[in-house]
Amino acid sequence: MAWSKNFRGHQAPSQSTLESHTPKGVWVSQDIAGWELYVSGQIKYYMDAKFIKHLIKGKIAEIIFEQMFRESGKYTILHSGYEYTLPELAQYQHLTEVKAVIENIKNAPDFVLISQDKKEVHLVEVKYRDPRRPEDLKEIVGKTLEIWNPSWLFVASPDGFFFEPCNTVLRNNGNIERMYARWVDPKIQEEYLKLLNQFELKG
Numbered sequence: 001m002a003w004s005k006n007f008r009g010h011q012a013p014s015q016s017t018l019e020s021h022t023p024k025g026v027w028v029s030q031d032i033a034g035w036e037l038y039v040s041g042q043i044k045y046y047m048d049a050k051f052i053k054h055l056i057k058g059k060i061a062e063i064i065f066e067q068m069f070r071e072s073g074k075y076t077i078l079h080s081g082y083e084y085t086l087p088e089l090a091q092y093q094h095l096t097e098v099k100a101v102i103e104n105i106k107n108a109p110d111f112v113l114i115s116q117d118k119k120e121v122h123l124v125e126v127k128y129r130d131p132r133r134p135e136d137l138k139e140i141v142g143k144t145l146e147i148w149n150p151s152w153l154f155v156a157s158p159d160g161f162f163f164e165p166c167n168t169v170l171r172n173n174g175n176i177e178r179m180y181a182r183w184v185d186p187k188i189q190e191e192y193l194k195l196l197n198q199f200e201l202k203g
Contacts, residue, residue, distance in 0.1 A: 058126075060199050065111065065124070072185060073116075078114065079111060080110065104147055108148065109123040123151040124151070124153070126154045126156070127154070128155075128156045132176070134173055134174030137169055137175075138173055153176065161184075161193065163179035
């Protein structure tokens, strides 16, 4: 088929466009295989963009969590995620014991909350979810509890913030309650929810 014709209602790309989406050294003929290669490239681009959006949403949720709890003044917040710990351990990764530690750290919750009176310490996994699907949250807490028990789950969502122990979320089949006022004042929560929704990325 010629590239100037339509394929199933879509305009086929020009040869120059096809070549620009083709890895160096790969020969592409002007047939259906070429179209499939082009389409697969577009799908990869879409998936990469979707993955990047997912990362950005996750980072926004972490920043919201950290700043919101700092403003509450009730807790000290420490980062425990692997990106803050692994660089220091990387030089020792040839050691068997360290490899096992690194694997555990990779699955570590994002933050440690320490109350100002030093009577409470909580490991917290932070997620952005829209929508919140119980089966998804159940899977998250299940994996977290395999290594980190006890631990907590914080979920940032366009309709509010949700915060409960992972064991409670698991027991309730992935359903999670809204964050209570004892953690962060509702007025502070409202301010940060507005901020979260300003940065909401569609898709």
